[in-house]
Amino acid sequence: MKVYLDNAATTRLDPRVMARIKPYFSEHYxxxxxxxxxxxxxxxxxxxxxxxxxxxxxGAADNVIFTSGATEANNLIIKGIARANxxxxxxxxxxxxEHPCILESARELAQEGFNVKFIAPDKFGLIKPAALKRLxxxxxxxxxxxxxxxxxGTIQDIAALAKIAHQYGAHFHTDAVQAVPYLKLDVKKMxxxxxxxxxxxxxxxxxxxxxxxxxxxxxxxxxxxxxxEDGRRAGTYNLPGIIGLAYALDLAYKxxxxxxxxxxxxxxxLWRRVKKEIPRVKVNGSLSVRVxxxxxLMFHSVEGEAILLDLSSQGVYVSTGSACSASDLKASYVLxxxxxxxxxxxxxxxxxxxxFNTRAEIAYTVDCLKxxxxxxxxxxxxx
Amino acid sequence: xALNYSxxxxxxxxYPKNIGRLTRPDGYAQIGNPICGDQLDFFLKxxxxxxxxxxxxxxxxxxxxxxxxxxxxxxxxxxxAAAKKYPWQxxxxxxxxxxxxxxxxxxxxxxxxxxxxxxxxxxxxxxxVAGRGKKKxxxxxxxxxLKTGRKK
Numbered sequence: 001m002k003v004y005l006d007n008a009a010t011t012r013l014d015p016r017v018m019a020r021i022k023p024y025f026s027e028h029y030x031x032x033x034x035x036x037x038x039x040x041x042x043x044x045x046x047x048x049x050x051x052x053x054x055x056x057x058x059g060a061a062d063n064v065i066f067t068s069g070a071t072e073a074n075n076l077i078i079k080g081i082a083r084a085n086x087x088x089x090x091x092x093x094x095x096x097x098e099h100p101c102i103l104e105s106a107r108e109l110a111q112e113g114f115n116v117k118f119i120a121p122d123k124f125g126l127i128k129p130a131a132l133k134r135l136x137x138x139x140x141x142x143x144x145x146x147x148x149x150x151x152x153g154t155i156q157d158i159a160a161l162a163k164i165a166h167q168y169g170a171h172f173h174t175d176a177v178q179a180v181p182y183l184k185l186d187v188k189k190m191x192x193x194x195x196x197x198x199x200x201x202x203x204x205x206x207x208x209x210x211x212x213x214x215x216x217x218x219x220x221x222x223x224x225x226x227x228x229e230d231g232r233r234a235g236t237y238n239l240p241g242i243i244g245l246a247y248a249l250d251l252a253y254k255x256x257x258x259x260x261x262x263x264x265x266x267x268x269x270l271w272r273r274v275k276k277e278i279p280r281v282k283v284n285g286s287l288s289v290r291v292x293x294x295x296x297l298m299f300h301s302v303e304g305e306a307i308l309l310d311l312s313s314q315g316v317y318v319s320t321g322s323a324c325s326a327s328d329l330k331a332s333y334v335l336x337x338x339x340x341x342x343x344x345x346x347x348x349x350x351x352x353x354x355x356f357n358t359r360a361e362i363a364y365t366v367d368c369l370k371x372x373x374x375x376x377x378x379x380x381x382x383x
Numbered sequence: 384x385a386l387n388y389s390x391x392x393x394x395x396x397x398y399p400k401n402i403g404r405l406t407r408p409d410g411y412a413q414i415g416n417p418i419c420g421d422q423l424d425f426f427l428k429x430x431x432x433x434x435x436x437x438x439x440x441x442x443x444x445x446x447x448x449x450x451x452x453x454x455x456x457x458x459x460x461x462x463x464a465a466a467k468k469y470p471w472q473x474x475x476x477x478x479x480x481x482x483x484x485x486x487x488x489x490x491x492x493x494x495x496x497x498x499x500x501x502x503x504x505x506x507x508x509x510x511x512v513a514g515r516g517k518k519k520x521x522x523x524x525x526x527x528x529l530k531t532g533r534k535k
Contacts, residue, residue, distance in 0.1 A: 301417075301442065302442070303417075303420065303421065303442055303443050303444055303447070305444040305445065306396070306443065306444055306445060306447075306448065309388075309393070309396060309444075309445045310396075310397070313393065313397055331420065342418045343417045343418060344417075345418065345420075346417060346418075346419075346420040346421075347417075379399075379402045379403060379439075379440050379441055380440060380441070380442045381413065381422055381423075381424040381440035381441070381442055382417055382422070382442045
């Protein structure tokens, strides 16, 4: 049996999305910037895709900028807004548990002379509005807090944070990559000036994402060239990807209720069994204020990568922290930030469930996990 | 950077040799810690200055376990002198290579083993000292007397 429980890293393309994309490679392949009829057809499809996106997040279609993914979208928003709004001030505030593409963008800005502040989460992995209040002032240009954390799945009170940012005249951005379809995204209700998404996190294709950005906010583009996206992001429109993103997003919200029910039931079942059948396991971060697909667990006295590879050899695919942490081998900065005991920083596994998982897969996973933990604990020197 | 382990590394991770403890070892050492992400404990039985038996415990990743598994296999039966000189490069070669960021695992295994041998040698040294205990005590007394005498 093969069990994929790494859906926060990426998801399998929905076959319906695949079918929808195909003709944009072979039939509607024209450049959406071309003036001839074929090009204009492509441009109409692009505009329609923006409308679909806008409808799903209750925003304006004109504010949608398609990108190569969320990394580009986050780089564009953080650096583009900061660099274009220097006359407002020099302070940028981001949470300490953002994805590396936000943290690294913020660090780049710090090198350029911006005053960058990081908001620490509490021990449950939540960014408290009071913590933002302590850092913000009238010179703040931008506040960015992710809607859902990629490692521990905790959900932030975005509306409350955005309200504070606006009280000080700052713009507010949220990286909502892990939020679809777990949270209803409503840029008006949440008070968002900017938001980023990535298609492959919700059963769409890889290599496409978007930056939603209020047109009234000044932006310094990252990519210049042919003037696409009204000069805000140059580069030929990736129409198959864009069509795929819009359709996948639409499906995600249309089928949200049943999807959440299913994923939550499976995740809860997984935790119930693990808690009962494996000793010395703890949940990292708040279990209740977390998306339905995520379970991040600490297995005392065994090393995370060893668990991952032991499970992998049995056909169960999980991750330690995030897919990014796998290659640099550093302990998770997210778990550090929420104050996990340093002796336990290397003993964590993220299970992220998805649409294609089944109850039988979860049963198999628990069986494998029990074997793996028992084997690794049989020779651990740690008490 | 991808993390591509060789088949041999994965096999040694899944089915490690010499894993476990030895009761009343002649030499023992611990290297690393859980905060850094890996720890190895080595246990030695020594007979006529040869490694008669060796076992290890591990808190660590696949390469931590695999390198210690290969090392313990290779040094069992060797003289202490030869075991001390066993190079980490041989472990890496034996495993068919290690990912760059995992090379340190092989070095750590070697260091752990050397520490366990050093522990054995220190214990032997103490035994000898204990054996010559009476003689030594007398010597120490004489020395002390001389010193105090000089001071006065």
